[in-house]
Amino acid sequence: MRRVRFLALAGAVALAGCSRIGNALTVNPAFRRALLIPEKLDLAILGAGAPLAREYSIKDISPDFRQNGFDPPHGAQYLRWSRNEWRGYTLGVEGLVRAPHAYTLEELKTRFAAVSNITRHDCVEGWSVIGKWTGVRVSDLITAAGVLPAARFVIFYCMDDDGQGTLYYESLNMHQATHPQTVLAYALNDAPVPIKNGAPLRLKVPTQLGYKSAKYVRRIRFVEDLGGAYGSGGYWEDQGYEWFAGI
Amino acid sequence: MKRRVYRQPLAVRLTHWLVFLSLVVLAMSGMQIFNAHPALYASDASRFGRPVLAIDGAIDAQGRPYGYVQIGSRRITTTHVLGYTDDGMGGEEARAFPGWATIPSMRDLADGRRWHILFAWIFGLCAFVYARWAIRLRPTLADLRALPSTLVSHLMPWRVKSEPSYNPLQKVSYFGVVFVLAPIVILSGLALSPAVDAWAPWLPAAFGGRQFARIWHFGGMLALMAFFIVHVAMVGVTGVWNNLRSMITGWFVVRADS
Numbered sequence: 001m002r003r004v005r006f007l008a009l010a011g012a013v014a015l016a017g018c019s020r021i022g023n024a025l026t027v028n029p030a031f032r033r034a035l036l037i038p039e040k041l042d043l044a045i046l047g048a049g050a051p052l053a054r055e056y057s058i059k060d061i062s063p064d065f066r067q068n069g070f071d072p073p074h075g076a077q078y079l080r081w082s083r084n085e086w087r088g089y090t091l092g093v094e095g096l097v098r099a100p101h102a103y104t105l106e107e108l109k110t111r112f113a114a115v116s117n118i119t120r121h122d123c124v125e126g127w128s129v130i131g132k133w134t135g136v137r138v139s140d141l142i143t144a145a146g147v148l149p150a151a152r153f154v155i156f157y158c159m160d161d162d163g164q165g166t167l168y169y170e171s172l173n174m175h176q177a178t179h180p181q182t183v184l185a186y187a188l189n190d191a192p193v194p195i196k197n198g199a200p201l202r203l204k205v206p207t208q209l210g211y212k213s214a215k216y217v218r219r220i221r222f223v224e225d226l227g228g229a230y231g232s233g234g235y236w237e238d239q240g241y242e243w244f245a246g247i
Numbered sequence: 248m249k250r251r252v253y254r255q256p257l258a259v260r261l262t263h264w265l266v267f268l269s270l271v272v273l274a275m276s277g278m279q280i281f282n283a284h285p286a287l288y289a290s291d292a293s294r295f296g297r298p299v300l301a302i303d304g305a306i307d308a309q310g311r312p313y314g315y316v317q318i319g320s321r322r323i324t325t326t327h328v329l330g331y332t333d334d335g336m337g338g339e340e341a342r343a344f345p346g347w348a349t350i351p352s353m354r355d356l357a358d359g360r361r362w363h364i365l366f367a368w369i370f371g372l373c374a375f376v377y378a379r380w381a382i383r384l385r386p387t388l389a390d391l392r393a394l395p396s397t398l399v400s401h402l403m404p405w406r407v408k409s410e411p412s413y414n415p416l417q418k419v420s421y422f423g424v425v426f427v428l429a430p431i432v433i434l435s436g437l438a439l440s441p442a443v444d445a446w447a448p449w450l451p452a453a454f455g456g457r458q459f460a461r462i463w464h465f466g467g468m469l470a471l472m473a474f475f476i477v478h479v480a481m482v483g484v485t486g487v488w489n490n491l492r493s494m495i496t497g498w499f500v501v502r503a504d505s
Contacts (some may be wrong), residue, residue, distance in 0.1 A: 022352070023352055024349035037365065038365050038367075038368055051445040051446045052445060066293075120291070120457065126439075128285050128457050206445075207442055240357035244441060247442065
């Protein structure tokens with residue numbers, strides 16, 4: 001028994017040593033470059049093609065679509081919109097486009113085909129929920145706006161902030177943005193998107209982890225490159241998470 | 248009389264140690280990832296009220312924090328070890344696995360994921376090399392027949408002697424680890440990826456759904472740990488230096504009388 005306890009202790013000490021080495025390597029510039037390699041491989045392998053995420057049936061829908069991330073926006077303008085059934089809210093489409101436009105929610109619903117998909121939402125934390133999302137295909141917005149060939153990415157600017165004033169944002173490349181299941185959704189489970197889930201309009205990217213599906217979208221901008229003023233392409237990406245969130 | 252046999256080719260020796268390193272990193276970074284949502288569900292989407300396993304912290308009636316492991320509806324208090332434990336910064340917090348056992352030590356899902364995926368690649372590539380070698384350990388019918396008697400002789404592991412070739416129990420365990428356990432762990436891990444799932448919807452389905460695949464992934468890790476402990480114990484019993492030498496230089500010494 002004493003020997004078993006000794007070995008268990010020795011094991012714990014060895015683990016603690018590995019953990020310390022891990023900490024040092026995590027901040028080592030050379031090792032950091034190695035840590036960033038898999039994302040490039042994963043994007044090259046899984047980012048080609050455009051397979052559809054599995055679509056579920058009504059009975060698979062989760063009783064509650066769990067909320068995660070920042071608190072809902074709390075600015076006076078957002079609160080006013082939320083009390084007036086989103087009258088006054090617009091989605092701006094801008095950047096490398098021939099026809100920039102600010103769409104009201106009504107315009108989005110009447111000018112574009114409504115598409116629905118019942119898909120699974122996989123959070124980076126590890127949990128999953130299933131919900132039915134209805135909205136506008138981002139590819140339809142791209143066509144309507146006359147996006148210029150130079151555009152390679154689209155950035156989604158949001159209204160929620162991290163509590164320290166930094167607003168949420170996300171980005172997709174044009175291949176991901178034109179995926180048929182990539183939608184800007186105004187309805188969840190056949191009702192307007194609840195405030196906790198990103199009202200009035202949220203992005204839904206069922207082929208990647210939940211943090212790509214930005215909530216409270218205010219405007220979308222087509223750009224040539226990420227980086228610089230555009231950060232690493234997303235709020236969580238700026239905190240070290242993968243830009244390609246397919247894994 | 249002693250005889251030397253060349254037991255392990257270079258490719259096997261190299262990948263053996265890479266696999267060892269990968270498994271350590273994968274388990275430790277995997278626990279970091281588990282800490283982000285320390286609950287497992289036997290379903291496709293999460294049934295939040297009904298985890299199969301949960302390791303978490305809570306506050307008791309006196310306002311004191313404690314840690315627990317919940318299996319089904321049974322809770323075991325595990326304060327200071329699991330659930331409420333080392334935060335990697337000298338204090339304690341509600342977290343499933345302690346900071347001294349995770350990579351990185353502090354709560355850091357982003358870097359934990361990067362470590363995990365980098366070493367998942369290394370592990371996966373090594374598994375291919377290993378498979379080529381381990382296929383030779385495919386147990387024959389004679390091996391399977393001899394299995395019970397080998398098992399009996401292993402009831403007193405300290406009396407087990409090393410032999411020039413692998414015994415039936417070794418063959419079955421090594422073969423099982425490479426061709427059953429490793430594929431389960433690799434495939435259930437892939438089934439957690441939404442992009443992989445779009446390519447292969449049958450993959451999470453084969454494991455009973457995405458959340459169920461987490462159970463397979465976690466259980467597979469526990470099984471690999473169990474193998475690791477027994478493996479190291481048997482290496483210790485049958486001659487640490489001889490075994491280590493054979494996995495470093497390839498050469499294994501056998502007594503002629505055995």
